[in-house]
Amino acid sequence: MDLATTSLRAARTRADLRLAPGEQFLAGGTWWFSEPQPGVTGLVDLTTLGWEPVERVGDGLRVAATCTVEQLAAFPPDAAWTAWPLVDACMDALLMSFKVQGQATVGGNVALALPAGAMTSLLAALDAVAVVWTPDGGERREAVADLVVGAGRTTLAAGEVLRAFDVPPHALRARTAVRQVSLTAVGRSASLVVARRDADGTVTLTVTAATPHPVQHRFASAPTSAQVDGVLAGLEWFDDLHGAPDWRRAVTSLLAHEVVGEVTA
Ligand SMILES: Cc1cc2nc3c(=O)[nH]c(=O)nc-3n(C[C@H](O)[C@H](O)[C@H](O)COP(=O)(O)OP(=O)(O)OC[C@H]3O[C@@H](n4cnc5c(N)ncnc54)[C@H](O)[C@@H]3O)c2cc1C
Numbered sequence: 001m002d003l004a005t006t007s008l009r010a011a012r013t014r015a016d017l018r019l020a021p022g023e024q025f026l027a028g029g030t031w032w033f034s035e036p037q038p039g040v041t042g043l044v045d046l047t048t049l050g051w052e053p054v055e056r057v058g059d060g061l062r063v064a065a066t067c068t069v070e071q072l073a074a075f076p077p078d079a080a081w082t083a084w085p086l087v088d089a090c091m092d093a094l095l096m097s098f099k100v101q102g103q104a105t106v107g108g109n110v111a112l113a114l115p116a117g118a119m120t121s122l123l124a125a126l127d128a129v130a131v132v133w134t135p136d137g138g139e140r141r142e143a144v145a146d147l148v149v150g151a152g153r154t155t156l157a158a159g160e161v162l163r164a165f166d167v168p169p170h171a172l173r174a175r176t177a178v179r180q181v182s183l184t185a186v187g188r189s190a191s192l193v194v195a196r197r198d199a200d201g202t203v204t205l206t207v208t209a210a211t212p213h214p215v216q217h218r219f220a221s222a223p224t225s226a227q228v229d230g231v232l233a234g235l236e237w238f239d240d241l242h243g244a245p246d247w248r249r250a251v252t253s254l255l256a257h258e259v260v261g262e263v264t265a
Contacts, residue, residue, distance in 0.1 A: 059169035065107025135159035177262035190243035195259035
């Protein structure tokens with residue numbers, strides 16, 4: 001869809017990120033140009049900042065916010081990154097054609113904060129920390145699991161830009177299991193559940209898509225079935241045309257037990 005009355009400004013430096021009234025940040029544009037955007041009079045293109053899409057930082061990984069889903073999936077992982085198959089699984093969970101995957105960015109997916117945002121699922125499950133540029137020239141860091149606070153809601157304040165996501169080595173080297181379910185064959189995710197077992201025995205359960213925002217719980221060691229049920233019992237279940245809350249609760253329970261069983265077997 002054309003946004004005919006919208007101006008476009010290419011950001012080259014951080015100073016270009018100061019938004020004028022009515023301006024918003026543009027990344028891949030797959031959402032911006034998918035529906036009318038009343039009130040938006042200008043877009044500031046982040047992709048012209050020239051950020052390296054994916055970089056090794058020590059034993060960990062930095063994913064630029066402007067990295068596309070396709071670029072992330074094409075990155076060659078270290079042999080020690082046993083969690084890497086999660087990237088493909090989460091990419092497949094996105095209801096996108098290959099054309100959208102080539103344009104949609106990881107940062108745009110997180111900033112949009114749809115419950116079915118599978119890059120949010122991936123990064124939250126891997127304990128990734130978002131690096132956020134603040135309008136005063138500063139920087140703050142926040143776990144992706146905490147940054148998305150509801151359907152379409154994040155902690156990003158006006159003018160704040162997602163710069164990158166730092167993925168720690170302990171998560172990349174973990175044992176993981178993932179399950180995803182949709183109401184229809186290639187429908188939007190209704191539940192996406194990841195279990196991760198770290199070298200120290202900690203088990204982390206991350207529930208997304210079924211809940212309005214990511215929910216994460218850490219167990220010091222392999223949890224009992226009752227402990228998993230206990231975590232799920234207190235959750236708020238998302239309700240939209242992609243799945244009713246009681247169904248999401250039922251399938252998430254099944255998937256959570258499966259993934260925990262798989263990483264602790
Ligand atoms: C056919 C189709 C299927 C889709 N399926 C899914 C799906 O299954 N799950 C899903 O979650 N989404 C889906 N989407 C929605 C959307 O395309 C994706 O969420 C995509 O990842 C958004 O990224 P983008 O780079 O295109 O963002 P844009 O459209 O450029 O921007 C989206 C929002 O994020 C903000 N933003 C972007 N980058 C930053 C940044 N670095 N810092 C701060 N704010 C930023 C923008 O200001 C805007 O508010 C789909 C879209 C289409 C067209």
